[in-house]
Ligand SMILES: Nc1nc2c(ncn2[C@@H]2O[C@H](COP(=O)(O)OP(=O)(O)OP(=O)(O)O)[C@@H](O)[C@H]2O)c(=O)[nH]1
């Protein structure tokens with residue numbers, strides 16, 4: 001059976017907030033993928049949609065600089081019922097002030113103000129854990145109007161790189177942090193390379209899109 005994730009297709013890349021407001025995108029529920037540069041956002045979207053190159057997974061950090069929209073359908077029905085949005089990464093040291101300002105305006109404006117945003121998948125390299133820049137991003141999400149509150153799904157990525165004890169520790173630390181957040185937050189382990197946690201991610205993203 002075709003799931004909504006199998007029908008995912010690239011729609012458009014948006015470079016600034018004016019472009020977002022002027023876009024002809026249908027107003028359907030959205031889930032955004034955010035995280036530090038190189039955390040594994042694009043790889044997570046590819047794994048989620050059973051594709052190898054839907055969201056281009058780059059080896060160069062900081063490659064994605066636009067909001068990249070992917071449309072989800074409903075089985076064979078081509079009508080768009082939801083969007084996945086791949087956001088530019090942050091926390092990459094070698095970026096100039098102008099790029100940083102553009103990022104703040106675009107991603108901050110999107111996360112705080114986008115009416116269609118239902119939830120955010122925050123991708124965190126499981127070898128590093130939650131970093132200050134991730135906390136700042138969660139802070140942006142917490143600035144949304146209460147009636148437009150979005151949920152957070154914390155994805156501990158690249159768990160193929162750590163052992164069982166480290167996995168347990170990383171999960172426990174993040175769950176402890178999640179419990180203290182002023183928004184609904186869930187946590188899971190994930191590996192795009194080994195396709196671990198793909199079904200769990202599909203289920204959670206599906207739930208968030210149906211909120
Ligand atoms: N070992 C391992 N490496 C991974 C995994 N997922 C992604 N990577 C690697 O991590 C690097 C970054 O992956 P991307 O998916 O491009 O990361 P991103 O967060 O989209 O990066 P930006 O778009 O630059 O912000 C690539 O070299 C991937 O091959 C994983 O599950 N395991």
Ligand SMILES: [Mg+2]
Nearest residue numbers: 041042056064
């Ligand atoms: Mg990317």
